[in-house]
Amino acid sequence: MDESIERAARAIIDSRVTLALTGAGISVESGIPDFRSKGGLWDRFDPEEYATIWAFRQDPEKVWRMLKEMEGTVDRARPNAAHTGLAELERMGLLQAVITQNVDNLHQEGGSQDVIEYHGNSRSLVCLWCHKQYDYKERKGQYPPRCECGKILKPNVVFFGEGIPVEAMTRSSQLASECDALLIIGTSAVVSPFNILPRVAKQGGAKIVEINLERTILTDHITDIFLQGKASERVSEVVSAVKQLKEAST
Numbered sequence: 001m002d003e004s005i006e007r008a009a010r011a012i013i014d015s016r017v018t019l020a021l022t023g024a025g026i027s028v029e030s031g032i033p034d035f036r037s038k039g040g041l042w043d044r045f046d047p048e049e050y051a052t053i054w055a056f057r058q059d060p061e062k063v064w065r066m067l068k069e070m071e072g073t074v075d076r077a078r079p080n081a082a083h084t085g086l087a088e089l090e091r092m093g094l095l096q097a098v099i100t101q102n103v104d105n106l107h108q109e110g111g112s113q114d115v116i117e118y119h120g121n122s123r124s125l126v127c128l129w130c131h132k133q134y135d136y137k138e139r140k141g142q143y144p145p146r147c148e149c150g151k152i153l154k155p156n157v158v159f160f161g162e163g164i165p166v167e168a169m170t171r172s173s174q175l176a177s178e179c180d181a182l183l184i185i186g187t188s189a190v191v192s193p194f195n196i197l198p199r200v201a202k203q204g205g206a207k208i209v210e211i212n213l214e215r216t217i218l219t220d221h222i223t224d225i226f227l228q229g230k231a232s233e234r235v236s237e238v239v240s241a242v243k244q245l246k247e248a249s250t
Ligand code: NAD
Pocket: 022, 023, 024, 025, 026, 027, 028, 029, 032, 033, 034, 035, 036, 101, 102, 103, 104, 119, 185, 186, 187, 188, 189, 190, 191, 211, 212, 213, 214, 216, 229, 230, 231, 232
């Protein structure tokens, strides 16, 4: 067993409260590009231009041209071994919650029960005028989708310039301050205020395990165990190591 993988597995087994913080990188192998990949959606649609609440309020039809493409990508995506591996840890009683920045619903589809969506979920739509909410299936194929009041609906995701849902923020901060082990997977950790959660956990004494293709701003400052590589591979290795160590101890 690789020494770093074994240390990560032991940190999870020895912990009372373990959390996973995930970002766009965990869904890249499911076919959803992150903000940085070349040739992806974000090369054609600059998030600074398209993913702000001001852009949406000013020209929702323009923003829906980007969302239409993104919706096709999310529709085709299926959870990968990183999503299902986290769900397995939860079923074993070794992971208390996933806090995700993703809006793709893949943690839930992968079997995770307790998922805190920091940036909302693209599978639901909301009217900014009358606040009525819809499941995206009720308006599928309509571009742009409209509320029964006639206004253009917004996906229930947090655009740049909008606040984080209060309950998600409060519960995430609480859990981060209580956890003994934190798995940070596939996030560049630059988007605020999500990026305070690793610091809150570290200050509370948590062991920080980071999985990423490349080093991030966290790696040298906060991370205790850095597992470089693809999320699906590293998470699967950690889950296998946890099982082996648990079996060996019984
Ligand atoms: P980011 O694009 O800034 O960073 C992604 C990180 O994942 C990078 O550090 C990259 O090295 C890493 N990565 C890429 N492929 C990987 C793989 N296969 N295995 C492991 N690591 C991998 O993403 P972010 O930090 O999540 O922040 C961007 C914002 O964009 C967030 O607010 C998020 O809500 C949003 N976003 C969401 C989705 C989605 O829902 N799937 C997709 C794109 C962007």
